[in-house]
Amino acid sequence: MTAFAILAVMAVGVGLMLTRRLPTAFALVLLSVAIALIAGAPLTGDEGSVTGTVLQEGAPMLASTMVAILLGSWLGTLMSETGIASTLVRKIVEFGGERPSVVAVGVFAVAIMCGSITGSAPAAMLAGVVGIPAMIAVGVPPVVAAGTVLVGIAAGLPLELINWQFLSDAIGVPVSTVQHFQLRMFPIAVVGGLAYILIEMRRRGTRHTWAVRVPAGGADGGSGPEAGGGPDAEGGHGAFTRAARRRERRGDAPWYALLTPVVPIALALGLEIPIVPSLLTGLVFALVTAVRWREMASTALRSLYRSFDVAAPPIVLFIAIGMLLAAVNLPGAVEALSPVVTAISPSSPLLFVAVFAVLVPLCLYRGPMNIFGLGAGVAGVLISGGIYPPPAVLGLMASYGQVLGVSDPTSTQTVWSAQYAGVRPERSMLSTIPYTWAVAIAGLVLTVWLYLL
Amino acid sequence: MSAPTSGAAEPRRFAPAERYAELAALGDVELGARMLAAAPTHEGRSPERLRAWARTAIAVGTEMAGDADAAGSGAEARVAESTGGLRRDEVLLAEYRRRARGGTVVLYTDALDYARTVAEAAGWAADFPREAVRAAALDHECAHRLLHGPRGRDLRRRLDHTAAAVGRLRVRGHVVGADEIAAHAYAHRRGRMRRSPLLLTAAVAATLAHAGPPAPAAPASVPSPGGPA
Numbered sequence: 001m002t003a004f005a006i007l008a009v010m011a012v013g014v015g016l017m018l019t020r021r022l023p024t025a026f027a028l029v030l031l032s033v034a035i036a037l038i039a040g041a042p043l044t045g046d047e048g049s050v051t052g053t054v055l056q057e058g059a060p061m062l063a064s065t066m067v068a069i070l071l072g073s074w075l076g077t078l079m080s081e082t083g084i085a086s087t088l089v090r091k092i093v094e095f096g097g098e099r100p101s102v103v104a105v106g107v108f109a110v111a112i113m114c115g116s117i118t119g120s121a122p123a124a125m126l127a128g129v130v131g132i133p134a135m136i137a138v139g140v141p142p143v144v145a146a147g148t149v150l151v152g153i154a155a156g157l158p159l160e161l162i163n164w165q166f167l168s169d170a171i172g173v174p175v176s177t178v179q180h181f182q183l184r185m186f187p188i189a190v191v192g193g194l195a196y197i198l199i200e201m202r203r204r205g206t207r208h209t210w211a212v213r214v215p216a217g218g219a220d221g222g223s224g225p226e227a228g229g230g231p232d233a234e235g236g237h238g239a240f241t242r243a244a245r246r247r248e249r250r251g252d253a254p255w256y257a258l259l260t261p262v263v264p265i266a267l268a269l270g271l272e273i274p275i276v277p278s279l280l281t282g283l284v285f286a287l288v289t290a291v292r293w294r295e296m297a298s299t300a301l302r303s304l305y306r307s308f309d310v311a312a313p314p315i316v317l318f319i320a321i322g323m324l325l326a327a328v329n330l331p332g333a334v335e336a337l338s339p340v341v342t343a344i345s346p347s348s349p350l351l352f353v354a355v356f357a358v359l360v361p362l363c364l365y366r367g368p369m370n371i372f373g374l375g376a377g378v379a380g381v382l383i384s385g386g387i388y389p390p391p392a393v394l395g396l397m398a399s400y401g402q403v404l405g406v407s408d409p410t411s412t413q414t415v416w417s418a419q420y421a422g423v424r425p426e427r428s429m430l431s432t433i434p435y436t437w438a439v440a441i442a443g444l445v446l447t448v449w450l451y452l453l
Numbered sequence: 454m455s456a457p458t459s460g461a462a463e464p465r466r467f468a469p470a471e472r473y474a475e476l477a478a479l480g481d482v483e484l485g486a487r488m489l490a491a492a493p494t495h496e497g498r499s500p501e502r503l504r505a506w507a508r509t510a511i512a513v514g515t516e517m518a519g520d521a522d523a524a525g526s527g528a529e530a531r532v533a534e535s536t537g538g539l540r541r542d543e544v545l546l547a548e549y550r551r552r553a554r555g556g557t558v559v560l561y562t563d564a565l566d567y568a569r570t571v572a573e574a575a576g577w578a579a580d581f582p583r584e585a586v587r588a589a590a591l592d593h594e595c596a597h598r599l600l601h602g603p604r605g606r607d608l609r610r611r612l613d614h615t616a617a618a619v620g621r622l623r624v625r626g627h628v629v630g631a632d633e634i635a636a637h638a639y640a641h642r643r644g645r646m647r648r649s650p651l652l653l654t655a656a657v658a659a660t661l662a663h664a665g666p667p668a669p670a671a672p673a674s675v676p677s678p679g680g681p682a
């Protein structure tokens with residue numbers, strides 16, 4: 001009875017998130033408190049209580065992830081401000097501009113780098129602000145241009161240090177275990193991304209237009225047409241004045257600064273340096289190579305403060321996820337949910353792949369298998385109930401992460417990329433989901449092969 | 454109730470008359486350079502460099518049109534007409550879709566009508582008659598088709614942009630947006646238009662910047678506000 005009450009509350013939570021009646025983070029906090037109360041937790045007390053365990057201990061449970069998010073956001077902001085990301089895209093477009101597929105593959109590579117530094121919409125912006133209009137300008141269809149950035153940042157996800165820390169904290173496995181799985185997931189995601197670009201480019205062909213885009217800032221707000229190739233919409237010296245301003249703000253970064261995205265991952269993988277110092281070294285490298293000495297301190301501080309804006313939404317979400325994890329790990333919740341989840345969870349490896357492959361759509365639209373939402377609670381139940389070994393749950397959630405990171409039309413990166421390319425997020429989902437679904441199935445097979453055989 | 458017929462009645466439907474006059478005073482090279490300045494990847498380029506590239510692209514487009522005139526060739530792609538060119542964030546006049554099995558040019562009649570309405574508002578109705586705008590759209594996309602072949606390589610060679618250099622070794626780079634200017638110049642020459650379609654594109658852009666996107670409903674029936682004719 002308790003189990004069904006908890007599942008009913010979870011269903012209500014999904015409904016609240018799906019219908020956007022409550023922001024995901026707020027819904028998760030309410031869900032945590034409700035689950036704890038249903039599971040019989042006292043309101044106060046040191047052990048297993050709503051206020052002490054769920055709210056007080058749950059809030060900082062993912063603190064390491066939050067620090068990594070802040071540092072990753074800082075590095076991403078710095079890469080944007082110093083022009084490192086835009087220079088990478090510019091060079092790729094200049095080298096491959098006559099061949100749209102080559103440009104798309106190049107932007108895909110840049111997006112992988114950006115996705116390995118930071119996640120969500122900031123990663124999409126790093127690669128897409130210049131990359132999406134540049135791809136469209138050389139003939140890549142808009143829906144493929146958006147999808148290219150999305151599959152790129154998702155392919156970078158297995159290398160993202162923040163993601164390693166999150167999965168380690170949320171699932172309760174060492175970072176080395178996360179690394180072990182994600183390094184094997186990475187080539188699968190890259191192959192899936194390349195397949196998307198090459199097949200969709202062949203299927204849809206190239207597209208050139210005579211078009212004028214509405215200025216980004218709206219009427220009279222104008223920064224001129226973004227991607228359609230129209231001349232500047234403002235009068236007089238508008239175009240060149242703004243171009244000069246942008247040049248001052250974001251000129252080409254020197255070639256050696258372009259190595260910034262690979263510094264943290266090289267340190268973490270090659271020298272086994274922990275995540276925070278690896279990210280800090282990347283920050284110092286970007287500052288030293290791309291910023292003038294006398295501007296270094298001010299640039300560092302300014303970009304750090306700006307990065308709080310970028311980092312705030314995921315940090316709030318991770319505070320709520322920590323509470324949810326604390327709630328589903330309460331003894332009463334584990335005792336109630338384990339028999340139900342055991343009964344419905346597939347036991348044979350073949351069924352594991354088949355059933356969870358069918359359930360892939362449940363990670364879309366903030367569904368119950370979204371690890372950055374209720375999926376964290378599901379993962380907690382699967383582990384605390386002893387249904388699967390933690391590395392297998394890690395593989396399951398990382399595989400689903402490939403789908404929701406690209407195809408979920410409610411993910412901020414999907415919404416931003418699609419709208420920036422001038423297409424609806426749902427169109428982007430339809431374009432990418434056959435490929436991300438296949439990547440997820442491959443990830444499930446990998447999970448079985450590594451941890452369940 | 455009769456529809457308003459003056460700019461004062463609907464001040465945001467079109468750009469101010471002086472804005473159109475300002476654009477009309479610019480030459481094709483300057484319009485092309487401004488188009489390049491707004492294109493991605495050119496944020497750091499000097500105006501002189503952009504003007505030089507615009508000049509070259511216009512020359513290549515004009516030569517392409519001359520060759521096409523001499524050969525008597527025209528659009529070889531399949532042509533289709535459609536509505537839906539007036540979008541939430543874009544006015545799409547025409548597009549060329551190139552696939553392995555052949556290309557298709559799609560003309561968006563509602564957007565072409567809208568462009569024509571903008572031309573009327575700017576006082577350029579005689580320069581951009583309805584049929585000329587349609588033909589320009591067709592020629593523009595025909596130019597894109599041609600630029601996929603040796604003409605594209607010729608354009609790249611003549612733009613002579615160095616993407617990377619190590620000692621004497623030089624890698625020639627692609628100039629985003631140059632093909633667009635060449636296509637406008639091609640359409641200008643092929644249609645023997647009095648003014649370049651670059652000016653019409655600039656006017657549509659100015660109108661969007663001033664008034665926002667047009668409503669996607671029968672723009673042909675939009676009354677002329679009595680522009681600066």
